Amino acid sequence: MAKNLRVLVVEDDAIIGMDIEHRVKKLGYEVCGVADTAEEALDIASRTHPDVALMDIRLRGxxxxxxxxxxxxxxxxxxxxxxxxxSDMKMRSRALDMDPLGYIVKPLREVELKNTLEAAEEKIRAG
Structure with missing residues (x-):
């Protein structure tokens, strides 16, 4: 399966955002933008139409x-x-209520990112 998933990175820490962007690209996926606020994420997503967003729970704003x-x-x-x-239970419960395609606890491990993106891609492609 070709890795052509379009990924939006939403992370409030600029250095971590760049690191995630680099790792996603290294895995062969396209990064269509990096945002640090909800408003910026919505703006970028409306222009670039990502397949999935890698979303930090804590954002600016x-x-x-x-x-x-x-x-x-x-x-x-x-x-x-x-x-x-x-990873406190209340926050995790709120996040899981959103029915995400995955949930990764930092520090980010490349193998976990790879496996989660591959599983998400399969779900997205299957419809």
Whole structure:
């Protein structure tokens, strides 16, 4: 299967965002943008039509990543994979209620990112 999944990276830490972008590209996927707020994520997604968003739960601004994921899903039908350093049960429960394509706890391991993106791609391609 060709790796042509278009990925939007949403991460509030610029250095981590660049690292995730680099890793996603290294795995053979296309990064269609990097955002650090929900508003920026929605703007980029509306212009680039990503297949999936890698979404940090903590974002800059008033809207967190879980609500941003809801907006992406409801307005643009973009599914998400959550990436977070915070693994408390309440936050995890809120995130899992969004029915994400994956949930990765930082620090990000390349093999876990690879496996999660491959599984997400299979789900997306299957419809």
């Amino acid at each position: 008033e809207v967190d990543g879980i609500e941003a994921a809801r907006m992406l899903r409801d307005t643009l039908a973009v599914p998400v994979i959550f990436i977070t350093a915070y």
